[in-house]
Amino acid sequence: xxxxxxxxxxxxxxxxxxxxxxxxxxxxxxxxxxxxxxxxxxxxxxxxxxxxxxxxxxxxxxxxxxxxxxxxxxxxxxxxxxxxxxxxxxxxxxxxxxxxxxxxxxxxxxxxxxxxxxxxxxxxxxxxxxxxxxxxxxxxxxxxxxxxxxxxxxxxxxxxxxxxxxxxxxxxxxxxxxxxxxxxxxxxxxxxxxxxxxxxxxxxxxxxxxxxxxxxxxxxxxxxxxxxxxxxxxxxxxxxxxxxxxxxxxxxxxxxxxxxxxxxxxxxxxxxxxxxxxxxxxxxxxxxxxxxxxxxxxxxxxxxxxxxxxxxxxxxxxxxxxxxxxxxxxxxxxxxxxxxxx
Numbered sequence: 001x002x003x004x005x006x007x008x009x010x011x012x013x014x015x016x017x018x019x020x021x022x023x024x025x026x027x028x029x030x031x032x033x034x035x036x037x038x039x040x041x042x043x044x045x046x047x048x049x050x051x052x053x054x055x056x057x058x059x060x061x062x063x064x065x066x067x068x069x070x071x072x073x074x075x076x077x078x079x080x081x082x083x084x085x086x087x088x089x090x091x092x093x094x095x096x097x098x099x100x101x102x103x104x105x106x107x108x109x110x111x112x113x114x115x116x117x118x119x120x121x122x123x124x125x126x127x128x129x130x131x132x133x134x135x136x137x138x139x140x141x142x143x144x145x146x147x148x149x150x151x152x153x154x155x156x157x158x159x160x161x162x163x164x165x166x167x168x169x170x171x172x173x174x175x176x177x178x179x180x181x182x183x184x185x186x187x188x189x190x191x192x193x194x195x196x197x198x199x200x201x202x203x204x205x206x207x208x209x210x211x212x213x214x215x216x217x218x219x220x221x222x223x224x225x226x227x228x229x230x231x232x233x234x235x236x237x238x239x240x241x242x243x244x245x246x247x248x249x250x251x252x253x254x255x256x257x258x259x260x261x262x263x264x265x266x267x268x269x270x271x272x273x274x275x276x277x278x279x280x281x282x283x284x285x286x287x288x289x290x291x292x293x294x295x296x297x298x299x300x301x302x303x304x305x306x307x308x309x310x311x312x313x314x315x316x317x318x319x320x321x322x323x324x325x326x327x328x329x330x331x332x333x334x335x336x337x338x339x340x341x342x
Contacts, residue, residue, distance in 0.1 A: 001062055001076060002137040013054050013089035019044055033107055039100040046093045047126060051150045053087030058135060058145045080207065083133060085149020092152050096122045110180070111167035119159045124152035129196075130212045146212055153195045156232050160188040168245070178248030185240040190232035201226055202281040206294045219267040219298040221340055223280040227267070227298060236261040236303075250314040259305030265335070268296030302334035 023041035030036065059082055064074040102116035133147045168180035194217060203215040204224035214220065219227035243256035277293025279286045286292040307329045312322040 001079065002060070002141070002143060003139070004060060004135060004137045004143070011054055015089050015091075017092060019093065019095065034103070034105050037100070037102045037104070039098070041098045043096040043098060044093045045096075047091040047150070051087050051091055051126060052089055054089045055086035056083060056133070056147065056149075057086075058083040058133060058147070060143075060145075081135075081143050081145040083145045083147035085147055088150045091126060091150060092124050094122060094125050094152070096120050108167060109170075112164070114162075114164040116162045117160070118162070120157070122156045122158065125154040125156060126150050127153045127194075128216060129153050130209060130216060132209055144209075146207075146209060148212075148216065155193045155195070156190060158188060158190045158232060158235065160186060162186045168247070175248060178246050178251075180245035180247065182243045182245055183241060185238070187238050188235050189237070190235050192230065192232055202284065203295075204279045204281045204284045204293055205286050206275050206279075206292060212294065215271065215294060215296045216268045219338070220293070220295045221297070222277040222293060222295045224277060224284070224293045224295070225280070225340070227338065227340065230267055230298065231264055233264045233266065236263040251311070252313075253309075253311040255307070255309050257305060257307045260303065262303050262336070263301050265299045265301055267298045269299045270337070271296035298338040300336045300338060302336055304331065304333055306331045 021042045021044055024039065025041075026038045028036040028038075061080040061082065063077045063079075065077055066072050066074050098118070098120050100116060100118045102114060105113045107113070127150070128148050129151045130146055130148045133145045134142045135145055136142050162184065164182075164184040166180065166182040168178070170177050172179060196213075198214050198217050200210070200214050202224050203211045203218075203220035203226055205211065206224075211220075214226055218230060221227065239258075239260040241256060241258045243254055246253040271294065275291050275294045277295045278290050279288065279292035281287055284292075306327045308324065308326050309328060310322070310324040312320050314320050
């Protein structure tokens with residue numbers, strides 16, 4: 001076991017940047033009912049403060065066992081050199097270039113139909129990435145500690161369409177003239193590109209920098225196979241909302257159903273540092289062995305929809321009474337863990 005004495009070191013960091021955020025918005029009014037909008041802009045999202053902490057920890061995990069018999073000495077099975085970066089003072093803000101084109105058609109006082117297309121190019125998204133931090137023992141021999149922390153390591157493209165429709169049936173008689181409907185639909189397609197290319201079909205042999213990097217970024221099955229081709233996290237391909245409206249005199253009510261498709265949460269939310277998978281990589285020296293894969297199974301939020309109700313009643317010009325009831329159909333949110341071995 002290497003003799004690496006405990007130590008701490010104070011460090012000072014400085015980081016500065018300048019960003020310009022121009023925007024252009026144009027409108028073409030084809031008629032009193034129809035108009036088009038075009039928008040071109042740049043956006044910025046700064047790192048959270050906790051992601052900027054300059055705090056690194058390194059640890060050496062020694063696993064041993066004691067053979068049977070009297071007066072036996074512990075035997076070293078394995079030594080893991082790990083660590084974590086609580087933050088990164090060199091993080092830059094994520095930048096996006098946005099293009100939006102929208103058509104809007106107004107066919108009544110409170111009736112409209114819209115259709116829009118959009119494209120966003122995002123650079124320098126913050127991800128957790130593994131790197132090597134060398135540290136020497138008392139004899140001057142260097143050991144590589146694998147450290148994971150936040151870096152600007154990902155670019156993405158997000159494109160899609162969105163459509164909306166709203167109308168009130170104000171030509172209906174009496175109380176029914178307050179009825180209306182509102183709906184919208186969104187479709188999103190996303191792709192991601194890593195700054196450091198991540199290639200490979202396997203994330204084994206384990207406990208190597210390349211294996212850990214691929215596992216964290218692309219997901220690794222329990223047999224060592226890489227999932228790959230992961231979309232941008234947090235985005236559903238399709239989502240929609242449909243609402244039944246009622247606005248008449250002092251009363252306003254909404255009965256709305258909202259639904260979204262499944263979406264990626266993380267490629268490695270519950271990774272196994274213990275390596276309890278079975279390596280099936282034919283090129284690995286550990287092929288067929290148990291406890292030879294540090295796998296990371298992607299987690300997905302399942303498709304989900306719920307029905308909500310809300311109302312407001314105007315008692316006076318200065319006083320309103322309202323209430324909301326959520327999830328009337330008692331839907332249950334589900335999370336899924338992906339596993340693809342045969």
